[in-house]
Amino acid sequence: MDTATAPARTALLSLRGVNKSFGAVNALTDIDLDVSAGEVVAIVGDNGAGKSTLVKVLAGVHQANSGSISFDGSEVQIADPSAAIGLGIATVFQDLALCENLNVVENLFLGQELAPMRLDEVGMEVKSWELLRQLSAKIPTVRIPIASLSGGQRQTVAIARSLLGDPRVIILDEPTAALGVAQTAEVLDLIERLRQRGLGVVMISHNMEDVRAVADRIVVLRLGRNNGEFDAHTVSSENVVAAITGATDNVVTRRRDRLQDRATADSEPAGPVKEETR
């Protein structure tokens, strides 16, 4: 297993030996994770591998039982969601957490309205356009209710909102899971723009193609433990799949071997994880 070593750059966010259990169930065991500025780290794993729990620990929704989290060189505690935001860790949850009855500006500034005496609508609208332009967002107008936007546009608004507090690390939980082909490409473009801006990006995904398209490093979780770390540009899909499923001999490889045995020239992608055929 060609496990990559820790990145050469000093990590912005770094986890060492993080444990989280719910009663008798160990959701996370001795998790290590490093995220540097200007780097996209993909976290992949099967259902129940601990991806969502890890996101929630980083976002402050859950607290780690033990282990250390350091941010920008100093050890930190993430007690609640506002503590995470205060540190500069922004999270975009899978359901995006937008209010459909409010418009784009109202959603962007919800809970952090510009209001010296009363709501500064002009100021908020100007800042909204600024943010959306930085992301080259395709939103026709900022006074449109979220209910009228497409999935990709909603994802863009959710990401723009997370950028409002000038975070240094942004966590995206399944950013492409609910999107079509074109919208997925838009979001992947967006992730690359975040990297160009020097943010550390943590991306949770089920989709190997999306991961390989934008990630720099792939961190595999399996049954709540680290199970390999790969350079996304060089690793082959089999190796990642093997790490996800836990072995080279598993239902995915057996199925592929069986199909190849049938002497078909073009083997088809199989199993829960899509693969590229070569």
Next chain:
Amino acid sequence: MSLLSQSPETRNEQAKPKSPVATAAPRKINLNAMMVEGRALIALLLIVIVFASLSPHYLSPDNLIIMTRHVAMNAILAIGMLMVILNGGIDLSVGSTVGLSGVVAGMLLDGLQISSLNVLAYPSVWVVILISLAVGTLVGYVNGVLVSRLNVAPFVATLGMLYIARGIALLITNGTPFSNLRGDEALGNTGFLAFLKAAPLGLPMPVWAMIGFAAAFAILLNKAPFGRWLYATGGNERAAELSGVPIKRVQTRVYVLSGLCAAAVGLLLTGDLSSATPRAGEFFELNAIAAVVIGGAALSGGRGTIRGTLIGAFVIGFLVDGLVLIGVSQFWQQIIKGAVIIVAVALDQMQQRLQQRRAAKAALASSSGPDPAPAAAQP
């Protein structure tokens, strides 16, 4: 097999031709929003036209003022109710709060017996008014704490307070009204009724109160962060919470505001009746809810306006008074009022479904839409 390789072409294909639909979407929605309120306004105009043609007195200035005075009390209650309904709750206790706050005012004017000090206190009129408002606010606060902190369903919590507040009002009065509200020159507590019966510029005090409450609450809803948070909690509570909105505080506060509105109506009603009866305000909560709903608010929360609610209150008030004026039997009045409420909400639902379908279509069209021309799109 790579899905990704297809995406650039797909995007380019769809990019240009759809642009008019995408930019037209917001305008359509504004039109819809106008129609939601417009429907209630059309109903109001119809009511006025029908009754004006049936009775020559309907549109006389005197009758208009009398009707508006009736509308005003319900409108103030409805404004408070709107706050609660925007949050996704309901406040059934407002009618009882009306009775309780009136009775408290009557009790204070009659002389407050403090037995431990052996003193009979006569607070001045302003203190009486403030204490009465505070009592209503307290009832609202109890509702708010029950709902937000103890997670009692709003329907149940406020139903309980409906009985409790009414019971306290009956206990205070022993079932008989306070009818001596004149006060005494010697005690310096006169002027209570004079104040409530005053009519500056020809408009009765309840109408002035309605204007004041409507203006204050419109500013609160549209210009203050609290209003934004209220719409957000009604729309998606979890999203509001994750955004840092203090959802528990917002929830408590809407019931407090509703209680304050109810207490104000209690005082106005006491002035109207020239006596404080413990049974005052029974079933007022139902008219208030009807006004909010006719005004286009969603009982599920997150949608509704002060303007719509005011129109809703006028629809109910002008309808009922018109029926009385042309001599329709009280039994038929009930049936007609019920039918109007049901038709209003049914139409609203139809419109919502239409709007959602249009929004979905617009979203589909703009999803792979053009690069933004923000400068052009800005108003």
